[in-house]
Every structure is written in structure tokens, then in C-alpha cells.
Amino acid sequence: MPSVCVKVFYGEKLIKTIDRPVHNSGHISHVKYKSKLYILQDGTFIQLIPQEQGSNSPQKPISGLPAIAPSTGPDATTTDWDREQTGVIRAEVTARLLVDAGPGTGKTAVACARVAWLIDHAELEPNSIWLVSFTQTAVHELRSRIGSYLTNPNEAAGIRIATIDAHSWAIQSGFNHDVTMSGSYEDNIKKVIELIENHDGVFGYLSQVKHLLVDEAQDVVGARVQLMLELINALPREAGVTVLSDEAQGIYGFAEDQPAAAAANGTLPENIRRFMANDFTEMELLKIYRTGDPTLQKVFSSGRALLRNKTETEEKKLQGIRDLIQQANHGLLDAYGDDLKNLPDDLGNSFLLFRRRGEALQASGYLGMRPHRLRMSGLPPMIHAWICLMFWNWIDSEITESVFRERWLQKKIQCNVTVDEGWSILVRLVGESQTRISVRKLAQRLANGSPPIDLCMPDFGFEGPLIGTIHGAKGREADQVRLYMPAPSAFGQGINANNILAEARILFVGASRARKQLLVSKAATLAHPRRLMPSGRAYTPFPFSDKKSLARSMVEIGRINDIDAPGLSGKSFFSSSQDVTAAQARIAGMSGKITAATAKATGSEPNLMYGIGDPEAHDNPYAFLSRRVNHDMTDIAFKVNEIVHLNRCKIPNEIRYLKSFGARTLAVAPDDPIREMLHAPWRDSGFMLAPLVLGYGMVYFRY
Ligand SMILES: Nc1ncnc2c1ncn2[C@@H]1O[C@H](COP(=O)(O)OP(=O)(O)OP(=O)(O)O)[C@@H](O)[C@H]1O
Numbered sequence: 093m094p095s096v097c098v099k100v101f102y103g104e105k106l107i108k109t110i111d112r113p114v115h116n117s118g119h120i121s122h123v124k125y126k127s128k129l130y131i132l133q134d135g136t137f138i139q140l141i142p143q144e145q146g147s148n149s150p151q152k153p154i155s156g157l158p159a160i161a162p163s164t165g166p167d168a169t170t171t172d173w174d175r176e177q178t179g180v181i182r183a184e185v186t187a188r189l190l191v192d193a194g195p196g197t198g199k200t201a202v203a204c205a206r207v208a209w210l211i212d213h214a215e216l217e218p219n220s221i222w223l224v225s226f227t228q229t230a231v232h233e234l235r236s237r238i239g240s241y242l243t244n245p246n247e248a249a250g251i252r253i254a255t256i257d258a259h260s261w262a263i264q265s266g267f268n269h270d271v272t273m274s275g276s277y278e279d280n281i282k283k284v285i286e287l288i289e290n291h292d293g294v295f296g297y298l299s300q301v302k303h304l305l306v307d308e309a310q311d312v313v314g315a316r317v318q319l320m321l322e323l324i325n326a327l328p329r330e331a332g333v334t335v336l337s338d339e340a341q342g343i344y345g346f347a348e349d350q351p352a353a354a355a356a357n358g359t360l361p362e363n364i365r366r367f368m369a370n371d372f373t374e375m376e377l378l379k380i381y382r383t384g385d386p387t388l389q390k391v392f393s394s395g396r397a398l399l400r401n402k403t404e405t406e407e408k409k410l411q412g413i414r415d416l417i418q419q420a421n422h423g424l425l426d427a428y429g430d431d432l433k434n435l436p437d438d439l440g441n442s443f444l445l446f447r448r449r450g451e452a453l454q455a456s457g458y459l460g461m462r463p464h465r466l467r468m469s470g471l472p473p474m475i476h477a478w479i480c481l482m483f484w485n486w487i488d489s490e491i492t493e494s495v496f497r498e499r500w501l502q503k504k505i506q507c508n509v510t511v512d513e514g515w516s517i518l519v520r521l522v523g524e525s526q527t528r529i530s531v532r533k534l535a536q537r538l539a540n541g542s543p544p545i546d547l548c549m550p551d552f553g554f555e556g557p558l559i560g561t562i563h564g565a566k567g568r569e570a571d572q573v574r575l576y577m578p579a580p581s582a583f584g585q586g587i588n589a590n591n592i593l594a595e596a597r598i599l600f601v602g603a604s605r606a607r608k609q610l611l612v613s614k615a616a617t618l619a620h621p622r623r624l625m626p627s628g629r630a631y632t633p634f635p636f637s638d639k640k641s642l643a644r645s646m647v648e649i650g651r652i653n654d655i656d657a658p659g660l661s662g663k664s665f666f667s668s669s670q671d672v673t674a675a676q677a678r679i680a681g682m683s684g685k686i687t688a689a690t691a692k693a694t695g696s697e698p699n700l701m702y703g704i705g706d707p708e709a710h711d712n713p714y715a716f717l718s719r720r721v722n723h724d725m726t727d728i729a730f731k732v733n734e735i736v737h738l739n740r741c742k743i744p745n746e747i748r749y750l751k752s753f754g755a756r757t758l759a760v761a762p763d764d765p766i767r768e769m770l771h772a773p774w775r776d777s778g779f780m781l782a783p784l785v786l787g788y789g790m791v792y793f794r795y
Pocket residue numbers: 165166172173174177193194195196197198199200201202338341381382566567568569604
């Protein structure tokens with residue numbers, strides 16, 4: 093077959109020149125590009141059609157991502173990449189690489205550039221590339237970063253980027269029709285492994301994968317390691333695999349207090365070395381790009397060397413990391429509370445990082461109504477409010493594109509997604525065809541614990557500095573990092589005292605997020621938040637009191653199930669649909685801003701209910717806390733009583749100092765029996781608005 097040198101244009105832009113075999117049908121010559129045939133125009137060039145032209149064009153975006161940021165980092169195809177990075181980005185399509193490299197050396201950037209290269213140069217279809225990321229929010233950022241490297245950014249929408257759990261859900265729900273993801277996460281992963289091993293359909297599905305990338309692989313431990321090994325095993329031999337990790341940053345769990353025991357059988361890279369060493373080539377990235385500051389570079393490189401040193405004791409490693417951080421400190425901050433009360437104004441690009449969730453919540457409390465964002469484990473999925481605004485009174489199981497567009501206009505939806513983008517995201521997720529989506533499937537999909545990231549907000553809050561746990565900031569960077577380190581004495585008091593090495597790594601991860609400045613302060617020393625089993629709620633009992641008559645504790649409010657569907661539209665909380673309508677309208681009005689809230693108790697135990705409302709007003713609550721809060725409060729009251737012996741074991745009358753960070757959509761699956769407890773039309777639609785309520789205030793127990 094003759095071949096020809098073809099110029100590929102995207103709009104006016106020449107994007108590449110390639111050699112291609114020519115196919116002839118009749119007197120028309122075609123060439124194949126990315127698995128599609130194009131007519132050779134003028135015998136020498138093909139024209140890809142930019143997004144705004146022709147709805148059936150092969151280049152029509154298959155999803156409307158929220159606007160993709162223009163490239164700020166290095167371009168995937170330019171020579172900005174160093175030799176080691178280029179070696180990974182442009183490795184053979186079928187290569188299986190294990191890349192271990194320190195913080196800020198460009199692992200994530202390289203992973204994104206590799207995906208872009210695989211699409212643009214190796215011509216893989218975007219949907220044949222799977223990228224596994226550690227957290228939901230990282231997924232969000234990876235997609236826009238890849239988009240910024242691609243010739244046609246819209247192709248980023250087709251790449252399968254998800255957390256391991258979301259990939260598992262996709263496999264399960266595709267091949268096991270009575271899937272419920274209700275078991276423990278270990279059970280669910282086991283079921284997926286069984287499917288991969290035994291189900292021909294899954295095998296066929298995985299045979300379409302041409303490349304698998306895993307970022308932050310040092311944190312893949314426990315059952316997820318087995319799942320990833322099975323997945324790699326099930327891929328066709330010619331599928332490439334790129335695994336990126338930094339052993340020195342291994343902090344394992346999703347949560348800041350997940351037991352280190354989860355890593356007993358080793359991390360994914362360790363297991364790849366153990367079982368698949370012959371299939372993988374090990375590579376390194378050497379240069380630190382995150383920061384040019386010499387003191388920070390020293391923390392990055394000396395810290396990593398210390399943590400990887402096999403002869404040093406864990407205690408010495410922890411002390412060594414603390415010392416390095418103190419030496420790199422660009423200026424000591426005031427004591428914790430004073431620093432937070434007097435924060436400078438221009439902290440938009442700063443992280444305020446804490447070791448524990450309770451401390452981060454407390455810090456958010458200090459900031460009051462001042463704009464800030466929050467990121468950590470345990471918060472509910474923040475599904476965009478527009479989903480609920482569109483569907484709260486939609487009771488059919490499907491909706492067509494034209495009706496969807498009409499409703500969008502009628503309901504005056506205002507959000508950071510256009511109607512076109514909204515529709516194409518839904519078509520991709522739950523489309524029955526290009527012009528019809530299943531609203532029923534949408535409710536099902538959003539009700540499970542890992543809703544698709546394209547429909548979620550990355551943080552609680554919209555602007556200002558980001559407050560969070562070090563775990564929540566993993567893989568990210570900011571110009572300034574304010575690191576509130578636990579006092580050395582805290583290590584005997586519940587902070588992983590039996591895993592000193594993990595603590596050293598956590599501090600290392602926190603410090604190595606900084607691009608320009610690292611400022612260090614101490615976290616509050618009085619606070620000893622503990623975990624409450626089984627919910628994981630943080631609380632800080634206060635054993636001392638001036639008057640000796642107070643039984644009190646700070647208690648975390650705002651965990652995943654603290655507000656559930658009955659508390660938003662349930663018949664046992666609201667007397668009529670009209671009351672729910674009024675409450676939902678108030679929540680809609682809180683969208684996009686931080687507002688003060690308080691939860692007041694009505695009724696008496698065991699039927700006591702906490703209604704959330706405006707602290708100043710005396711009107712009806714707009715939402716109710718779930719019974720889980722009552723149960724945990726009762727347990728905490730008893731625990732506090734063990735300390736103060738005041739026999740004040742009744743739960744508080746009021747939970748003050750709450751804040752709402754706006755509104756999110758809460759979905760209830762169509763077959764969930766909870767629906768029967770709700771007023772119409774929420775019972776039938778399954779979509780309602782929930783306030784993003786959070787707090788870590790002091791509560792007073794009664795007798
Ligand atoms: N070749 C390069 N030239 C310029 N900047 C680069 C280059 N490679 C990476 N960077 C930039 O360096 C920063 C750190 O990169 P990245 O976040 O990918 O590192 P990482 O190895 O994943 O870090 P960590 O392990 O700490 O999460 C980013 O801002 C990225 O854009």
C-alpha cells in the first residue's frame with residue numbers, strides 16, 4: 093500500500109506531520125488517523141474539525157468538561173522535559189515502567205504528558221487509557237492537566253481516570269447487575285477480583301485497555317494491591333503499564349488515622365518488584381522542579397535520603413525530618429491560635445496543613461466566616477447543586493436533550509458548567525443515546541459512595557487558603573505552606589506512636605508541598621482528638637473547667653452521613669411537602685457562600701432531633717442532623733463523664749458554631765427503601781439539596 097506524508101490540521105493549526113498508508117475507495121483517497129478514516133484533501137492534508145463545527149464531526153467533544161485551564165506547566169511535546177522525564181513520556185507504547193522518584197520531580201506531570209503522548213503520537217484512543225489515581229480530587233486535576241498537554245484538549249474527556257474504588261465500581265456495575273456496593277470495601281474489592289478472574293465479559297472489557305497508569309502507587313496497599321496485580325495480569329500482553337511512586341511519601345490510608353497495618357503485605361511497587369520484576373523496567377526522575385529554593389530543595393532531597401536509609405532507626409528519622417523542616421523554615425509563625433486569628437489577607441495560594449482532621453476543623457472554626465476552603469477525608473461527596481435543581485421534581489426515568497435544555501432555561505441554572513457541558517457529561521455517564529439519558533441511572537450512580545468526579549466540587553468552599561490535613565494535600569503543591577506540626581509530646585498520645593516512620597513520612601509529605609515558602613508552627617497542644625468507633629468522628633474532651641461543673645467536648649459535625657435524605661425531606665422531620673419546599677429554597681439560597689449555622693435540639697430523647705438553622709433567627713430548621721449524630725453524642729457524653737465524673741451524660745441542647753459552605757446534591761438510589769420515608773416529589777425523584785455543614789465547636793452535656 094503506498095504511503096504519503098500527511099499534514100494534520102486542527103482548525104487553522106498544523107498539529108503534526110505523519111506518514112500514513114493511503115486507502116483508496118473509488119477515486120477517493122483516505123488515510124487512517126486515530127482509528128478513523130479521513131479524506132485526504134488536496135492529496136496531502138487532513139482536517140480535524142474543531143469543536144464548534146458540525147455536531148457529527150469526529151472531533152466533537154464527547155464530554156463537556158468544565159473549562160480546561162490553558163497550559164501553564166511545560167507542554168507535553170516540547171523539549172522542556174529532561175532526559176529522564178522524556179524517557180518515561182516517550183517510552184514504547186507497550187513498555188511496563190516502574191518509576192520511583194522524589195517529591196516535585198514531575199511524576200504527576202510526566203504521567204499526564206505520557207497520556208497525552210500516547211494519544212497524540214502513539215494514537216491510542218483516549219478511552220483505551222486507564223489512569224488510576226488515589227483521590228477523587230486528584231482525578232479532577234489530572235484530567236485538566238492532561239487536557240492542557242493535548243493537541244485537542246477535548247480528548248481528555250474520554251480517558252478513564254478514576255480512583256481504584258471507582259474503577260472497581262464500574263467493573264462491578266457493568267457485569268454484576270444486582271451490585272450494591274453495600275459490603276465493606278474489602279468485600280467489594282474481592283468481588284471485583286472474582287469477576288476479573290472468572291467472568292469472560294470482564295476479560296473482554298479489559299482487553300480493550302491499551303495502557304494503564306497508576307499515580308501515587310506507594311499508597312496502594314492491602315486489598316487494593318491484589319486488585320491492581322490482578323488487573324495488570326488480565327491486561328493483554330501488548331498493553332503498556334506505567335506505575336509512578338515515591339517510597340518516601342508512603343502514607344498509605346485515605347484517612348489520616350488509617351492503621352499502618354493495612355500495609356503489612358507491602359505497597360504496590362513492592363509487590364510488582366516481588367511478583368512481576370521481569371516484566372517491569374525501573375526508572376528514576378532526578379531533578380526537582382517544584383521549587384528553586386535551596387533550603388526547600390534540601391528538605392526534599394535530604395529528607396528522602398533519610399527516609400529511605402535502611403540503617404537509621406525510626407526515631408532518628410522522625411527527629412531528622414523535624415530538624416530539616418525547622419532549618420528550612422522561612423519564618424516561624426505565631427502560636428497556632430494567634431497565627432490563625434491574624435492571618436494575612438493574600439493567602440489565596442496557600443495550604444494550611446495539619447496532621448489531624450480535628451485540628452484542621454478547629455482551624456476552620458478560628459477563621460469564622462472568612463473565605464477559605466477545606467479538604468480532608470470523611471467529608472461527603474460534593475455533587476454539584478445543578479443536578480438537584482434540574483431533577484428534584486422530575487419523576488420519569490429518562491429525559492430527552494430538548495426537554496433538558498428547556499428546563500435548564502426555565503430553572504435559570506447558574507453554575508460553572510454550560511448547558512452543553514452539563515448534557516454531554518450526563519450522556520457520557522448515563523446516556524441511553526446521544527439525545528436521551530437515564531435519570532434513574534443517574535440517581536443510582538450518584539447515590540453510591542464514589543460519584544463521578546466530573547459532577548463533584550473539589551473542595552468545601554470556593555476561595556481563599558486551603559485548610560486541610562496533610563493527607564488531603566498529597567500530590568498537590570502551593571506557593572506557601574503553613575505547616576502546623578504536632579508537638580513531639582503528641583506522639584505518645586494517639587498519633588501513630590507505634591509507627592514513627594509513618595509520622596516522619598507524613599511530615600515530609602506536608603513540607604514538600606511548598607513551592608516557595610515553608611512556614612512552621614505548632615498545632616494546638618491541648619487538643620487530643622480521638623476516633624470514635626465505628627464512625628470515625630473526631631472529638632476533643634475538655635477535662636478541665638474553671639467552675640468544675642462543665643462536662644464538655646469539641647465534636648466534629650459534617651461527616652458523610654451526618655445529614656441524610658430523611659433530614660432533608662423526610663416525613664418524620666417535615667410535616668408537609670410545602671415545608672420541604674421552603675427548606676430546600678433556603679438551602680438553594682445559601683449556594684456559593686459561607687453562612688453561620690446552629691443545630692438546636694427539639695423533642696426529648698430518644699426522639700430528640702437536631703434542626704439546623706440560622707443562629708440568630710427563630711424560624712424553622714432547613715435540615716436535620718441524622719440519628720448517627722445523636723448516637724455518637726451519647727457515646728461521647730459517656731466518655732467525657734468517665735473523665736469528669738459529673739453525671740452529665742445527656743446530649744447537648746445545642747450544637748453551635750457550625751458553618752455552611754454552600755449546597756450540594758444528595759441522591760437516593762431508586763430501590764433504596766429510604767425513599768418511602770420521604771415526601772413527594774423527592775420520594776420519586778431521589779434528588780434533594782443538602783447544606784455543606786461543618787463544625788468543630790464546643791458542646792455541653794446535660795444531666
Ligand atoms: N520539565 C519540567 N519543567 C518545568 N516544570 C516542571 C517540569 N517537570 C515538572 N514540572 C513542574 O514541577 C512541579 C512538580 O511536579 P509534579 O507535581 O508532577 O511532581 P511529583 O513528582 O508528582 O510531586 P509529588 O510526588 O510531591 O506529588 C509541577 O508544578 C510541574 O508542572
